[in-house]
Amino acid sequence: MRAWFYEPAPDPRARLRLFCFPYAGGGPAIFRAWPSALPERVELVGVRMPGRESRWGEPGYDDWGAVVDDLVDELSSRLDLPYVLYGHSFGGMLAYEFARAAQTRGLRLPRTLIVSGCRAPHLAVEPGVAWDAPSAQLWRWVAALNATPAIVLEDAAFRAALEPALRDDLRLAQSWRNAPSVLVDAPLVTFGGTCDPIVTPQQTAEWRSYTGRSYAHVDFQGGHFFPHESEAAVLESISTICAAALSAERATVRC
Numbered sequence: 001m002r003a004w005f006y007e008p009a010p011d012p013r014a015r016l017r018l019f020c021f022p023y024a025g026g027g028p029a030i031f032r033a034w035p036s037a038l039p040e041r042v043e044l045v046g047v048r049m050p051g052r053e054s055r056w057g058e059p060g061y062d063d064w065g066a067v068v069d070d071l072v073d074e075l076s077s078r079l080d081l082p083y084v085l086y087g088h089s090f091g092g093m094l095a096y097e098f099a100r101a102a103q104t105r106g107l108r109l110p111r112t113l114i115v116s117g118c119r120a121p122h123l124a125v126e127p128g129v130a131w132d133a134p135s136a137q138l139w140r141w142v143a144a145l146n147a148t149p150a151i152v153l154e155d156a157a158f159r160a161a162l163e164p165a166l167r168d169d170l171r172l173a174q175s176w177r178n179a180p181s182v183l184v185d186a187p188l189v190t191f192g193g194t195c196d197p198i199v200t201p202q203q204t205a206e207w208r209s210y211t212g213r214s215y216a217h218v219d220f221q222g223g224h225f226f227p228h229e230s231e232a233a234v235l236e237s238i239s240t241i242c243a244a245a246l247s248a249e250r251a252t253v254r255c
C-alpha cells in the first residue's frame with residue numbers, strides 16, 4: 001500500500017494532510033522540497049500512480065472507474081486527519097475525481113480542493129498530441145512545454161522508461177468528460193498560468209460550477225508548467241490555503 005504514497009517529511013504531530021497529485025507522466029518526487037515551505041503541522045503526501053518511481057513496470061490504467069476505485073481504496077486509510085487536495089493538469093483531474101468519489105461514498109471531504117492548470121470536466125479535450133502518437137511526435141510536444149529536463153529529453157533509454165506512464169496518463173486525460181452538474185461540497189480554488197497554451201482562462205473559469213461552496217482563482221506567471229516557473233508563489237498560495245484549513249479545524253475543535 002505504501003507504494004502509492006510519497007512522504008518526504010512525515011510528521012507524527014500533523015493536524016492536516018496535503019495530498020498532491022502530479023501531472024501526466026510525473027511522480028510525486030517533484031514535491032520533495034515543498035514541506036519546508038508549508039505551515040507547521042501540515043504533512044505532505046504525494047500520490048504515486050503506477051509506472052513511475054518505485055512503481056516502475058506496473059501496468060497503468062485505461063479506465064477511469066478503476067482509477068477512482070483504487071484511489072479511494074488507498075487514500076481512505078489516510079483520511080483520519082482533515083486534508084487539502086492539490087493536483088496539477090492530469091493531477092487536477094485525479095484530485096477532483098477523488099473528491100467526487102469521497103462525497104458519493106460518504107468519506108471525509110477535503111477542506112479545500114485545489115485544481116491547477118486543468119480544464120473543467122465537461123469541456124471537450126483539445127490535445128496537443130494524441131496519446132498514441134509516434135514517439136518522436138510525443139517527445140517533441142513534451143519538449144515544447146519546457147518542463148522536462150534536458151537530461152531526460154536527450155536520453156533515449158530514460159525516455160523509453162518514462163513513455164508508458166506518460167501515454168497511460170494522457171489516454172485517461174483525453175477521455176475525461178463529466179456532466180457539469182456534479183457539485184463537490186468543498187471550497188474550490190483554481191490555479192492558472194498567464195501564458196498556458198493548453199488551458200485557457202475561460203476553460204479554467206468553468207470550474208466555478210463544480211462546487212457548492214466558495215470558489216476562487218489565482219493566476220501565476222508562466223506556461224502550462226507554471227508550478228515550476230513560479231514555484232515560490234504557488235507554494236505561498238497553497239500554504240495560505242492550508243493555514244486557513246488549520247484555523248478552521250481549530251475553531252471546529254473549540255466548538
